[in-house]
Amino acid sequence: MVQLRPRASCTPAEADAMVDEGQPASEEVAEHGLLLGQPSSGAAAEPLEEDEEGDDESDDEAPEELTFASAQAEAREEERRVRETARRDKILLKEKRKRREELFIEQKKRKLLPDAVLEKLTTTSQTNIKKSPGKLKEEFDFSVDLQKKHEGHDKGSDSKKAGTQKVQPGSQNKSYVALRLKDQDLRDARQQAAKAFIQNSLYGPGTNRMTVNKFLSLANKRLPVKRAAAQFLNNTWGAQKKQNAKRFKRRWMFRKMKASGRVNGS
Amino acid sequence: MDAFGGPIWSMTASPSGSQLLIGCEDGSVKLFQITSDKIQFERNFDRQKSRILSLSWHPSGTHIAAGSIDYISVFDVKSGSATHKMIVDRRYMGVSKRKCIIWGVTFLSDGTVISVDSAGKVQFWDSATGTLVKSHLIANADVQSIAVSDQEDSFVVGTAEGTVFHFQLVSVTSNSNEKQWVRTKPFQHHTHDVRAVAHSPTALISGGTDTHLVIRPLMEKVEVKNYDAALRKITFPHRRLISCSKKRHLLLFQFAHHLELWRLGSTVATGKNGDILPLSKNADHLLQLKTKGPENIICSSISPCGSWIACSTASRFFLYRLSYERDSISLQRVPKMPAFLRSALQILFSEDSTKLFVASNQGSLHIIQLSEGCFKHLHTFQPQSETVEAMCLLAVSPDGNWLAASGTSAGVRIYGLKELKPHCTVPAYNFPVTALGIAPNTNNLVIAHSDQQVFEYSIPDKQYTEWSRAIQKQGFHHLWLQRDTPITHISFHPKRPMHILLHDAYMFCIIDKSLPLPNDKTLLYNPLSLTNESDVIRRRTAHAFKISKKYKPLLFMELLDERTLVAVERPLDDIIAQLPPPIKKKKFGT
Numbered sequence: 114m115v116q117l118r119p120r121a122s123c124t125p126a127e128a129d130a131m132v133d134e135g136q137p138a139s140e141e142v143a144e145h146g147l148l149l150g151q152p153s154s155g156a157a158a159e160p161l162e163e164d165e166e167g168d169d170e171s172d173d174e175a176p177e178e179l180t181f182a183s184a185q186a187e188a189r190e191e192e193r194r195v196r197e198t199a200r201r202d203k204i205l206l207k208e209k210r211k212r213r214e215e216l217f218i219e220q221k222k223r224k225l226l227p228d229a230v231l232e233k234l235t236t237t238s239q240t241n242i243k244k245s246p247g248k249l250k251e252e253f254d255f256s257v258d259l260q261k262k263h264e265g266h267d268k269g270s271d272s273k274k275a276g277t278q279k280v281q282p283g284s285q286n287k288s289y290v291a292l293r294l295k296d297q298d299l300r301d302a303r304q305q306a307a308k309a310f311i312q313n314s315l316y317g318p319g320t321n322r323m324t325v326n327k328f329l330s331l332a333n334k335r336l337p338v339k340r341a342a343a344q345f346l347n348n349t350w351g352a353q354k355k356q357n358a359k360r361f362k363r364r365w366m367f368r369k370m371k372a373s374g375r376v377n378g379s
Numbered sequence: 380m381d382a383f384g385g386p387i388w389s390m391t392a393s394p395s396g397s398q399l400l401i402g403c404e405d406g407s408v409k410l411f412q413i414t415s416d417k418i419q420f421e422r423n424f425d426r427q428k429s430r431i432l433s434l435s436w437h438p439s440g441t442h443i444a445a446g447s448i449d450y451i452s453v454f455d456v457k458s459g460s461a462t463h464k465m466i467v468d469r470r471y472m473g474v475s476k477r478k479c480i481i482w483g484v485t486f487l488s489d490g491t492v493i494s495v496d497s498a499g500k501v502q503f504w505d506s507a508t509g510t511l512v513k514s515h516l517i518a519n520a521d522v523q524s525i526a527v528s529d530q531e532d533s534f535v536v537g538t539a540e541g542t543v544f545h546f547q548l549v550s551v552t553s554n555s556n557e558k559q560w561v562r563t564k565p566f567q568h569h570t571h572d573v574r575a576v577a578h579s580p581t582a583l584i585s586g587g588t589d590t591h592l593v594i595r596p597l598m599e600k601v602e603v604k605n606y607d608a609a610l611r612k613i614t615f616p617h618r619r620l621i622s623c624s625k626k627r628h629l630l631l632f633q634f635a636h637h638l639e640l641w642r643l644g645s646t647v648a649t650g651k652n653g654d655i656l657p658l659s660k661n662a663d664h665l666l667q668l669k670t671k672g673p674e675n676i677i678c679s680s681i682s683p684c685g686s687w688i689a690c691s692t693a694s695r696f697f698l699y700r701l702s703y704e705r706d707s708i709s710l711q712r713v714p715k716m717p718a719f720l721r722s723a724l725q726i727l728f729s730e731d732s733t734k735l736f737v738a739s740n741q742g743s744l745h746i747i748q749l750s751e752g753c754f755k756h757l758h759t760f761q762p763q764s765e766t767v768e769a770m771c772l773l774a775v776s777p778d779g780n781w782l783a784a785s786g787t788s789a790g791v792r793i794y795g796l797k798e799l800k801p802h803c804t805v806p807a808y809n810f811p812v813t814a815l816g817i818a819p820n821t822n823n824l825v826i827a828h829s830d831q832q833v834f835e836y837s838i839p840d841k842q843y844t845e846w847s848r849a850i851q852k853q854g855f856h857h858l859w860l861q862r863d864t865p866i867t868h869i870s871f872h873p874k875r876p877m878h879i880l881l882h883d884a885y886m887f888c889i890i891d892k893s894l895p896l897p898n899d900k901t902l903l904y905n906p907l908s909l910t911n912e913s914d915v916i917r918r919r920t921a922h923a924f925k926i927s928k929k930y931k932p933l934l935f936m937e938l939l940d941e942r943t944l945v946a947v948e949r950p951l952d953d954i955i956a957q958l959p960p961p962i963k964k965k966k967f968g969t
Binding site: 300303304306307310314315316319320321322323324325328329331334335345 | 385386388404405430476477480520521539570952955956957958959960961962963964966968969
């Protein structure tokens, strides 16, 4: 049987705690914490004495009398409350987990292709394997991302850009090649690495290269009749200005012609 | 087929020709078996740490040397394991931060491995012990290529500075048996990197980033010291890359990966001889057709009426129909071209633009009939001989009756188009044909060969013409025969049957068959001052070859109509301005 120690300083709070849930448990912890936190100047019995002393200081009355029945009722109440909170916590956790699971299933579904296409894939791939495994197939464009990645891969996909219509692979009768994007990433990464290597080793930092401008200028300098250094012009510089000037010139010429015409005519 | 090793850096075939080795980006060396119909993967050798940049077989086929970054490995072919790994110094007797890239390796039959690397060294290694025997520092920049002669007594290396070095195996003293490798000759004929070299029995051939191909005959190997033994520098292609539509004044330029269509400008001004007239209407860039994918365009052509454009790559054939509305132009592709037209070597339209002639690389000749937006395969002339002839030139007569086609070995074959049957064959000549042309009314076939000989053959009579026999008997002027570049295009004047117009890269010439032929003593290139001399002197010194060197380098020249000639120049400076940067060289006085 648990003998509850009198908690004089906390008695008014206890009444509120009856209404509030979850508090008594924390209060007990806090109480214990308080007691443990005090400088240990003696045995465990001391805090009790202190409490009692504190009690005595505030109230000169005798400690409360707690009957066994009330204490038991309180204890039962406590346990019930604890059980309640534990159950509620469990229920909440369960619900959270359930919602998470559903979310994952939803995302996975979104990532996969629509069912109809998957069916087609499995059935046609089986029939194609039976027919001719070594034939080169055209591409089946069912996603924009795949199309972009496979541009460099397929031999048959080169076509002229200007003025031609892109072949719309809307029909399901075309054969296709399905590839993993991971393979294409690895291939692209290797190609990038190779290109970067050759560029760095031949023209990168540390190589003793000079610009074409300087090369041509040196040639000019060594000619029997020395010429000035070569300079590269940027023809696109000031394009708008040049256009405006041309238009102005045309308008001015026209005005001049008209004026002189009038003078001549009159 | 995919080798699954990433980008492939090097490839070499075994001395027996039945196996193929490939060095990949991920450091693996893969062995393939070559059978008559396909290439099959056999196995992988031991995988190395860094990418395999160069490979070489031992002449007996038992070992290979693989050059990588900072080391060379020697593999045993039977087991596939690396027997030796030779570490290369990053710098000649020094330390450097930049890695040493082995650009080329060669395996000699006595077990010596020769390696060239990016530090400018040529090193000799002993593959039996895996040790360095000798090291030569020849350049301050990379040495990028190496080629060994068949007898293994000389090899040539090319550097990034544009220098080509010749190494020879010479005896130490004049009567000792001991030999050593000595660097004998440097040649500086390039301005940019020399990326590839080859060693023929009598010459060293080098080519690189500066777009020149240089053939240097070795004097000690050359039998007869004549003009053939001089240095040859080939800058411009020996094929026609520009086609012209005479009716609409359009030019089609063929680049490596795209085609450009330009309309020529026009002028209304007039002037005297030698003036440059201002354009009233500028040249117009009408169309640019790009190919997707890595393949180059092999040949292209535009029809004389300007309504059809055809071009061929290694795997596709494209035919486009152009329509002109007032000022705009629209393009429509003709779909589903037949498969036998792929990788055509030459495409030609007939003068009335109704027929398309395609010479395929299998040796057969296809004739396609073109009509409003569609085509019909008319006929195919199969190759007559068993051998497949590679290079092919086509010429069609303006009246549409005859088609001439040339290959490498047999003479020029002439086909009659009305009956679709072979007509005759011009006797074979031991030099290849570089240009063909059929004259408008007389149907004379003019053939230009690579040794600068020009023949005229009459198709209806099936024999050489009188003029051709006369000039063969007399022989061409020695200066004409000493020209470097071949004749790439022959055209004719519609109203003057005596004139033949030809051009090569540095001159264009009108041959007037009515004038006397020059002998070796006369001046071939008429000087300009002659125009001011009196008529009598001009008539006395005039000869059949009227040559002008005004426009050079000339890529194309054609007679548009009776009074207009179009010439396309390609200045070398323009090409140099677009090249990658060369190695810095310190020149005295700059």
